[in-house]
Amino acid sequence: xxxxxxxxxxxxxxxxxxxxxxxxxxxxxxxxxxxxxxxxxxxxxxxxxxxxxxxxxxxxxxxxxxxxxxxxxxxxxxxxxxxxxxxxxxxxxxxxxxxxxxxxxxxxxxxx
Amino acid sequence: xxxxxxxxxxxxxxxxxxxxxxxxxxxxxxxxxxxxxxxxxxxxxxxxxxxxxxxxxxxxxxxxxxxxxxxxxxxxxxxxxxxxxxxxxxxxxxxxxxxxxxxxxxxxxxxxx
Numbered sequence: 001x002x003x004x005x006x007x008x009x010x011x012x013x014x015x016x017x018x019x020x021x022x023x024x025x026x027x028x029x030x031x032x033x034x035x036x037x038x039x040x041x042x043x044x045x046x047x048x049x050x051x052x053x054x055x056x057x058x059x060x061x062x063x064x065x066x067x068x069x070x071x072x073x074x075x076x077x078x079x080x081x082x083x084x085x086x087x088x089x090x091x092x093x094x095x096x097x098x099x100x101x102x103x104x105x106x107x108x109x110x111x112x
Numbered sequence: 113x114x115x116x117x118x119x120x121x122x123x124x125x126x127x128x129x130x131x132x133x134x135x136x137x138x139x140x141x142x143x144x145x146x147x148x149x150x151x152x153x154x155x156x157x158x159x160x161x162x163x164x165x166x167x168x169x170x171x172x173x174x175x176x177x178x179x180x181x182x183x184x185x186x187x188x189x190x191x192x193x194x195x196x197x198x199x200x201x202x203x204x205x206x207x208x209x210x211x212x213x214x215x216x217x218x219x220x221x222x223x224x225x
Binding site for chain 1: 115121149152153154155158160174198200202209213214215216217218
């Protein structure tokens with residue numbers, strides 16, 4: 001099992017550009033999450049999904065969009081990148097909301 | 113949004129020393145979690161606590177769920193170089209799923225050999 005995989009590992013964007021951060025899991029988990037991690041701060045939830053076709057906003061959803069067409073994949077879309085979106089992004093999955101979350105290795109995004 | 117207060121923010125210790133860190137909140141949590149993040153990797157769950165007063169060990173790591181339910185502690189005994197990383201606490205309230213997890217800002221542990 002690969003667990004949770006994320007691509008790319010690093011990316012530099014110019015202001016106003018768009019990109020999609022990819023996340024995939026092979027554990028057949030229903031629940032998937034996107035977090036951002038800013039320096040000196042804890043993880044903040046951007047969006048989450050409880051299953052294919054069902055997504056909901058987290059604490060900091062502005063500037064992002066998600067989709068969940070399959071159980072395995074949960075991409076995060078940035079439409080108009082802004083410097084405030086410079087961060088490390090983590091995808092996670094869990095069997096249920098009460099079970100342990102498994103995190104991917106992260107994507108380090110810089111917007112200049 | 114709410115955030116847990118974790119201290120210290122960073123620690124510089126000698127190999128072999130014991131480590132203590134804690135996490136406090138102004139509100140009550142029913143589950144406390146401790147994660148470790150290695151450089152360039154995502155967080156990995158170390159210990160989960162579900163009951164006030166609970167003391168749980170995982171090898172050289174011991175964590176406690178505070179009696180008030182507003183704090184938790186993590187101790188590492190006889191530190192070794194692979195303990196280097198960032199340690200996060202997270203709290204979860206009764207009836208709320210993982211989408212409501214609240215994270216601390218992390219304690220960065222550096223070990224001098």
